[in-house]
Amino acid sequence: MQKEIQLETPLETRRPLTPVPQNNQRRNKHMRTGILFMAPALLITLVFMIGPALWSVYISLTNMSLTGAGAASPQWVGLQNFAQILHDGEFFNAFRVSLTYLVFSALIGQAVLGLLLALLMRKRNRVFKAILGSIIVVAWVIPDVVAGFLWSAFLAGGPQSVLAPGLLNTIMSAIALPQHAWLQQYPMTMIIMANIWRGTAFSMLLYASGLEGIPDELFEAAAIDGAGVWARLRNITLPLLRGTIATDLLLITLSTLSDFTLVFVLTGGSNLNTELMTIYQYRQAFQFYQIGYGSAIALLIIVVGAILSLLYIRILRVEL
Amino acid sequence: MAIRRVLSTTPVYIILIVIGLFFLIPLLWPILASINPQATLAVALPKSPSLVNFATIISNGTVAQPFINSLILGISTMVLAVILSGLAAYPLSRYQFGLKRLLMYFILFTSALPVLALVTPLYAMYVTLNLQDTLLGCVLFFVASALPFCIWLMKNFLDTVPFELEEAAWIDGASTLDTLRHIVLPLAAPGIAVVGVWSFLGAWTNFFVPLIILQSQNLLPASVNIYTFFGSYGQVNYGQLAAYALLYALPAVALYTLVSRFFVKGITGGLKG
Numbered sequence: 185m186q187k188e189i190q191l192e193t194p195l196e197t198r199r200p201l202t203p204v205p206q207n208n209q210r211r212n213k214h215m216r217t218g219i220l221f222m223a224p225a226l227l228i229t230l231v232f233m234i235g236p237a238l239w240s241v242y243i244s245l246t247n248m249s250l251t252g253a254g255a256a257s258p259q260w261v262g263l264q265n266f267a268q269i270l271h272d273g274e275f276f277n278a279f280r281v282s283l284t285y286l287v288f289s290a291l292i293g294q295a296v297l298g299l300l301l302a303l304l305m306r307k308r309n310r311v312f313k314a315i316l317g318s319i320i321v322v323a324w325v326i327p328d329v330v331a332g333f334l335w336s337a338f339l340a341g342g343p344q345s346v347l348a349p350g351l352l353n354t355i356m357s358a359i360a361l362p363q364h365a366w367l368q369q370y371p372m373t374m375i376i377m378a379n380i381w382r383g384t385a386f387s388m389l390l391y392a393s394g395l396e397g398i399p400d401e402l403f404e405a406a407a408i409d410g411a412g413v414w415a416r417l418r419n420i421t422l423p424l425l426r427g428t429i430a431t432d433l434l435l436i437t438l439s440t441l442s443d444f445t446l447v448f449v450l451t452g453g454s455n456l457n458t459e460l461m462t463i464y465q466y467r468q469a470f471q472f473y474q475i476g477y478g479s480a481i482a483l484l485i486i487v488v489g490a491i492l493s494l495l496y497i498r499i500l501r502v503e504l
Numbered sequence: 505m506a507i508r509r510v511l512s513t514t515p516v517y518i519i520l521i522v523i524g525l526f527f528l529i530p531l532l533w534p535i536l537a538s539i540n541p542q543a544t545l546a547v548a549l550p551k552s553p554s555l556v557n558f559a560t561i562i563s564n565g566t567v568a569q570p571f572i573n574s575l576i577l578g579i580s581t582m583v584l585a586v587i588l589s590g591l592a593a594y595p596l597s598r599y600q601f602g603l604k605r606l607l608m609y610f611i612l613f614t615s616a617l618p619v620l621a622l623v624t625p626l627y628a629m630y631v632t633l634n635l636q637d638t639l640l641g642c643v644l645f646f647v648a649s650a651l652p653f654c655i656w657l658m659k660n661f662l663d664t665v666p667f668e669l670e671e672a673a674w675i676d677g678a679s680t681l682d683t684l685r686h687i688v689l690p691l692a693a694p695g696i697a698v699v700g701v702w703s704f705l706g707a708w709t710n711f712f713v714p715l716i717i718l719q720s721q722n723l724l725p726a727s728v729n730i731y732t733f734f735g736s737y738g739q740v741n742y743g744q745l746a747a748y749a750l751l752y753a754l755p756a757v758a759l760y761t762l763v764s765r766f767f768v769k770g771i772t773g774g775l776k777g
Contacts, residue, residue, distance in 0.1 A: 215602055218595030222607070225592035225651050232648030233614055233622060240625035248628060301523065304516050312517070316524045318761075323527050325760040326753040327709035329727045330534075333749055337537075337742075338530040340545040348544035351529060381527060389768050435616070442620040445711040462620050469624045470716065479628065482621040489618035497612050 237486055244480035250473035258476065265480035275481065277456060278464035282441070285376060285460060290440040293380035295432055298387025302395055303421070305388075317388075324385035332449025335378040339366040339450075367450060371458045375447050382446060383439070387432050394428030395421070427499070434496045441489055461485055534746040543743035557747035566744070567751060569722060570729035574752075576639055577725055578708040581646040585654050585703035586696055588647070593658035594688075598667060615652035622649075623716050630717060637719045645713055650703040657702070657770050661695025662688070694766035701759045701767070709756060726752045 244265050248258035269275050301320070305313050323331070341349030342365025353363040366374050398421070406416050422429070444462040451458045454467070461481065469478025537543035538557055540550030561567050596604065626645060627636060635641035665688055673683045689696070711727040718724055730752070733745045760767065 211601055214595065214599035218599050218601050218604070221595045222592040225588040225655060226607075228588065228644065228648045229614055229651050232626070232645050233617065233619075233652075236622040236626040236629055237617070239629045240622070243625055243628050297523070301520075304520055308513075308517070308520070312520075316520060319524055319527045319531070321760070321764070322531065322757055325705070325756050327711070327727055327756060329709075329711050329730050330749045330753045333730070333745065334530045334534060337533040337545050337746075348546035350545050351533060351547040354546060381530060384527075393768060438616050438618060442618040444620050465621065465624060466712075466716075469627075475624065475628050478624045482624045485618050485621035489616070489621065490613070493613050493616035496616050497609055 240479045240483045240486060243476055244483045246476045248476040248479075250470075250475060261476070265477050268477065269480060269484070274456070274459075274464060275461075278459050278461045281372070281457070281459055282461045284372065285379070285443070285447075285458075286437060286440045289376040289379035290383065290436040291433060293376060294383045294387045294436055295429070297380060297384045298432070299391050299425075299429075301384065301388045302391035303417075305392065306395060320388060321385045323381050324383065328445035329449055331378070331382050332446050335374075335381070335446075335450055336367075339374055342366070342368070371451055371455055375450055375458050378446060378450060379440070379443070383436065386439075387436060390428060390432050390435075391425065394425050398424050430499045431496070434492060434499060438489060438492055438496070441485065441492075534749050537743055537746035538750050540743050543746060545742060557741075557743040558751070561744050561748055561751075566729075566732070566748065567726075570724055570726040571752075573639065573723060574708055574725040574727070577642055577646065577710075577714075578704045580639075580643045581650065581707035582700050582704040584643070584647045585650045586700050589651055589654035589658045589699055590692075590696065592651075592655045593662055596655070596659045597662035611652045611655050613652075615656060619649045620712055623713055627716050636717055637723065639718075639723060641717050642710075642713055643707070645717070646703070646707040646710065650706050654699045654703055657699055658692075658695055661692050661698070661770060665691040694763070695770060697763045698766050698770040701763045705756055705759060 243258075245260060245262060246258040247261045247264075305316065326334075336350075338350050338352055340347050341353040341363060343363055345365060349357070349363060352366060356363050364370070402420055402424075403416055406420055411419065442462065443460060444466065447458055447460055448463055448466075459467075462485065465478050465481040465485065468474045468481060533545070533547050536547055536550065539553040539555065540548070541552070541554055541556050543550070543557075595601070596608065623645075630636040630641050635644070669687050669691075670683045673687055674680075678686070709727065710725075714723075714725050714728050718728070726748075730745070730748060733740055733748070
């Protein structure tokens with residue numbers, strides 16, 4: 185039997201924040217007021233978020249398209265779109281690309297670098313911390329499109345390029361290393377680097393706030409007992425941050441699953457080596473005009489996201 | 505002891521500075537290129553730095569219409585998200601009722617859905633509802649996708665305002681509206697600011713939704729409109745592109761800085777329940 189868990193936030197105030205209902209009448213009154221207050225928000229969320237999710241189920245069973253036969257009157261095609269996905273090499277390519285991108289840029293890159301930064305920045309000089317923190321956070325708050333163009337400029341040029349060399353190639357020649365057409369030669373590595381650059385701040389902030397919850401005495405006591413840096417990390421920090429780590433991994437997985445713009449801007453969206461599922465879905469629906477097929481792929485992404493989202497709630501329950 | 509301390513912290517500072525350079529270096533190009541009338545993709549100190557790039561894109565109309573569109577999207581989304589999430593969060597924070605637990609799970613669940621995958625079916629839905637190619641269509645989707653997380657944040661902030669304060673005011677004869685205005689709103693101001701900034705930025709920075717939903721050139725927001733610099737004619741003016749990118753990124757950085765103190769607390773507190 186699982187422990188009874190409260191949905192209230194475990195904030196500083198441990199007192200019950202909600203008044204205990206005196207009787208059923210008051211409870212019912214609260215329920216009526218509550219539903220009245222929440223109705224507009226719930227209505228909009230239902231229509232414009234759950235709506236498209238359900239709509240995707242319907243469209244994915246049709247041959248709806250923006251041109252040709254499916255445009256005038258979409259036909260019911262049953263599970264044909266899903267059968268087609270199973271024989272679609274490009275879909276599996278996109279799946280592989282998305283998975284590689286997720287594992288290396290988010291689960292390894294952002295999470296590890298974020299944790300490293302949060303750990304190293306503890307107890308550093310305040311000014312230093314503020315400057316470093318803001319540089320990393322700027323990369324996170326600027327719009328996606330701008331981040332994409334920054335990295336295009338950073339990686340520009342190469343041996344055969346007519347464009348001026350970007351900063352990376354300038355640095356390479358300054359230290360007598362060969363220049364490369366980075367985005368053409370190493371597209372996957374580059375989008376992974378760009379996404380680590382873009383997203384690490386979020387993990388860093390999450391871990392920093394998680395670390396604040398661990399009392400210093402714990403580390404001091406362990407240090408006095410002769411525990412080294414690794415021992416303290418393995419036996420104190422990581423176990424105590426377990427909940428934060430789970431939350432972080434799940435949330436960056438979900439946001440990476442929804443990634444589109446950065447890679448689209450960097451690669452022009454038509455490079456098979458870096459074609460994420462979201463980009464493939466977009467191309468099927470809006471470049472090849474197969475809305476039905478595109479929606480079938482979108483539905484698969486939604487289902488994966490929904491499962492991960494349920495997992496996320498599950499993890500939060502353990503934490504609450 | 506002091507020497508040992510310095511010796512042990514120096515490597516840490518070196519590692520941090522190296523990581524910091526990785527984050528700083530890609531940011532250099534737009535800053536230097538935007539004040540350089542002869543900018544290319546290379547990073548170079550401008551020979552004669554000037555603000556002519558900014559002046560040009562502002563006076564030739566490249567900036568005005570798309571930035572106004574982005575502002576319309578951002579402000580409408582913000583106003584709707586703040587009001588609707590505030591209304592919805594109040595009973596969730598204050599009352600105890602039957603459906604509450606289920607609703608909280610529903611809110612959490614929708615806050616984590618992959619929003620981008622919803623846009624293709626959304627487009628098909630909008631064709632039926634006649635909302636495609638309208639700013640309203642974009643706003644409604646921005647609000648809907650921002651609301652779950654906004655409600656969650658708002659509830660967490662409201663939870664920190666003690667209910668006793670409200671009760672005390674009621675006993676003194678204040679009406680519900682009075683207590684809301686004079687007690688809850690001022691104390692929940694940081695929460696409102698965070699929700700406002702978060703929902704504004706969600707709309708301001710979004711690229712994919714307007715790319716799909718909008719077709720008319722005069723409706724395009726700043727994000728999609730950046731591609732006009734790569735028009736079919738002539739060379740790309742990189743200095744102007746950099747100036748445009750900076751102007752477009754500036755509100756995001758400024759607004760975030762304004763609320764960052766509460767932001768991290770709200771977001772991380774919100775995320776961890």
